[in-house]
Amino acid sequence: MRISLDTDVCIGAGQCALVAPDVFAQDDDGFGTVLPGREDGGSGTLVREAARACPVQAITLDA
Numbered sequence: 001m002r003i004s005l006d007t008d009v010c011i012g013a014g015q016c017a018l019v020a021p022d023v024f025a026q027d028d029d030g031f032g033t034v035l036p037g038r039e040d041g042g043s044g045t046l047v048r049e050a051a052r053a054c055p056v057q058a059i060t061l062d063a
């Protein structure tokens with residue numbers, strides 16, 4: 001699985017980092033980031049949940 005996070009769409013809601021803190025974080029401005037080395041998705045279930053939780057669908061997952 002590959003994670004893409006569109007920073008142009010992200011509004012910094014932080015849901016991704018709350019749901020899957022092993023994979024997502026928030027940068028200094030509050031926008032979501034994928035942690036280095038976690039672009040492959042880490043634990044898939046939480047990543048899928050995080051993508052669902054994002055209020056603006058900034059996270060896309062490729063199988």
Ligand code: SF4
Pocket residue numbers: 005009010011012013014015016017030031032053054055056057058059
């Ligand atoms: S949940 Fe979505 S809008 Fe919120 S920080 Fe993560 S990617 Fe950005």
